[in-house]
Amino acid sequence: MIVEDDQVLISLTGITKEFPGVKALEGVSLEIRKGEVLALVGENGAGKSTLIKILSGLYQKTSGEIRVNGKVVEIKDTKHAQELGISTIFQEPTLAPELTAVQNLYLGREIVMTGLRSMDEKTMYEETEKLYRKFFSTVEDLHVPVKELGALKNRVIEIAKAISFKASVVIMDEPTAQLADHEREVLFDFIRTLKEQGVSIIYVSHHLRELFLLADRMHVMRDGKNVATVNKSETNIDQLVSMMVGREVSNYIVKKEVPVGEEVLRVTDLNRQGILKNINFNLRKGEIVGIAGLAGSGRTETLRAVVGADPINSGNVEVGGKSCKIKSPKDAIKAGIGLLPENRKMHGALIDLSVSHNITMAAMDRIIANKLVLKKKKESHIAEDYVQRLGIKTPTIHQKVRFLSGGNQQKVILAKWLFTESKVLIFDEPTQGIDVGAKVEVYNLIAEFVQNGGGVLLVSSELPELMGLCDRIYVIHKGEFVKEFSREEATEENIMMYASGGHT
Template identity: 40%
Template sequence: MSNIVSPTTMKAVRESGAVPGAEFLLEVSDVRKEFPGVVALDNVNLKLRRGTVHALMGENGAGKSTLMKILAGIYVPDSGTFRLRGQNIRLKSPLDALENGIAMIHQELNLMNSMTVAENIWIRREPKNRFGFIDHRQMSRMTSDLFRRLEIDIDPEIQIGTLSVASRQMVEIAKAVSYNSDVLIMDEPTSALTEKEVNHLFRIIRSLKDDGKGIIYITHKMNELFEIADEVSVFRDGQYIATRAANEVTRDDIIRMMVGREITQMFPKETVPIGDVVLSVRGLTLKGVFRDVSFDVRAGEILGLAGLVGSGRSNVAETIFGVTPATAGQIFIHGQEVKVSSPSVAMKHGMAFLTEDRKETGCFLLLDIQENAQMAVLQNRYVNFGFVQQRKLSRDAAAMANRMRVRTPDMHERILNLSGGNQQKVLIARWLLTDPKILILDEPTRGIDVGAKAEIHKLICQLAGQGVAVIMISSEMPEVLGMSDRIMVLHEGRMTGILDRKDADQVKIMELASH
């Protein structure tokens, strides 16, 4: 890569505008990146036009996030060239990327919980007074001006740690916009947003497009792609597949390019024998969160839990599993009342719980795949006379990871290095090793590509066929409708109804979820 322009020169180029005749705002050519045992990117390409949204699609592990981290200066490529506004650039650090006008909104939010909103947005760029001290009043005014422009209603002086995930996501978006970057990378920006907040984000994106910004948009949600994108590029197994105008492709076209095959049945729901009641919940209450929730789940049944953000779905699941013990109500397993005071008690009674947030409460990021997979079984069926049967455990953990089709060089790879979809598969493998009779799945396919989703859906159906009682929480309406035998709907901590599969549709669920 010759004729490299320094950040200082590049800053001047930014201020003076693009190099005359440059057709693309950003050009990525023949980029390669290897990690130990894995080729993450194999000579990939990407071209971004000014004033457009370019969606980047691919299964988990396709290389999307790796390329974005290279563009954000987090990873250094092994080879390849990058041209920004017609000039060759080399990005050695995140600061390099920002000085060149490239900002990234990460899927895992990078905010300081103990600092205020304003401090997070202007960190290392704080305005100073004439004595050289941080001018907090000016910083708050700057934040208010930024929020006013973006129509964000958040107090600049509030501590980040007190905000909801959705509000923190909007702060992260505002922080990226505050750099006035020409290239804005958004990695799954709507994963924690409500429909209203997604519409708000799309208004911001359209405004940025009008200002001539180029936006690279990573998402697994097809409906978003067709609503906001101008072009779409597809990666598969670390390789560039194709680029198409968004209005010239269908959902099926994109899926075929992503997975290299047809996915004929996204929700492979099978009719299986429904057995006796395994789990009964009566009058379950967690003071101030939800109240008087009652339902049954039978062997072989998939009970879907639906509701809007804040409805209490995840809280009900956590209480059943003993993460936050109930303040009132009863839980019966096979007709016997049990006091589920902790997750260990729940597990002794055959329960397993896949948490909603794999990064915060699921994965042990610094441990390897095998250590993560075996975490839930070290106190039960693999322990004899106080000793762990390590050889049997290792063999079964590897077999389960293989069954889940976890993409990894070996079981000793740190889970931190896996894609989100493969991390999710490891977590599901962890709980399947416990041979559960009651399986609670909170957002089992969030942030996962269509291929992995189909695999997980098939696995859930197989488990139901084996007599496991499944409770599945999902924010995706097609998933709830496609996978559930019955659907329980919550609204603001109240159970508003239970629908049979044959009677359920999107309208009925939304009516129950909204009042």
């Protein structure tokens, strides 16, 4: 397909980026056209982040050519990128939480009144209001610190900040990572509005279904190289996954049939005032049981209550038929329950400790002699064993977890709970923020755990993931379980009807 030169905003030709001992990008070429959404697709390590950072001015390319509006440029730094019309919204929030939207938009580039040293707050407010009204009809949020606003409004403020630099290209890296399903839909509408206004979007997301809702074209990368650029209409999810990982990955979220055994977990009449109401469910050996619901419905709160991370007003937890008093995560570990939390960096791992320490820390008594002496050789042997068994990609067991990819961090946390010999593993958003290849590996590890007689309780915002993996799915709405579906009964329409309160 021939594209007119005046339709190409940015063209990259033969972009290579080398770090000491590593070639992160090799000969990458692509075009960004006016008013399009171009999805940048690939596994972790494919080179997406490096390419984004080169366009953003955070990295400088080793070789290759960048043209902006037909002119060859060297993007020197982030300020230069913004001057060229390129703004980036990174996955991690960049707003100053204590400041208002106006203060955030003009942070470091405040407008000063002519001939005076004081800031022109009136002009800054008016300019911010113009941008904000592109997305919302009311502007009262502009007066409050952004920390008091929800994740969606913070994302929109970041978008407004990006286009305040007169951006013609906005790069969005995992923009929906902190958003609920209904908020994602609102953000998608905002993105479509930007597109209609002639702004081009480079969109990066591990949620492949989002790409098919938004993107015009998809540029697939693998191992720092081009794989293909395809129109949305010319491909599907299975083909996209195959291009990303370099192999066929068909039915990659379908659970294998496993004989179901005796009950390993039963929760009865669990209550937490104002949060959870009469939660009842059970889990058996060989089962994967899901909990579906909208953000704020009580999914995570249910898991935290079960493991004693949050207090409860009443309720009973039985593990293996025995009633357990679980008042803290330590009690849950003793009972044989492990939780892989949603925020693995804050609650799941000690990211500044080594892989080996993270794997063994939940059962230190097994590697300590005389309650005082750490058996370092034993710890190393155990860590090496789990690294090999779970395929954890790390240069050494002494590497800090902080420097591993999201998928490998998740595997380290899983190894920790396997080492405790847990009977029940509870997963809260186990594949959030990890690529397709890593997802497949996590699914296989979950399957292996239940095949060996364990039981898994699973919370996920991805309904296809729940329906593909789970034997049964409970739906929670406003802190109460309102429906239980078998695998055969579960459809996205049925689940969403109950999750959104449509059953009432």
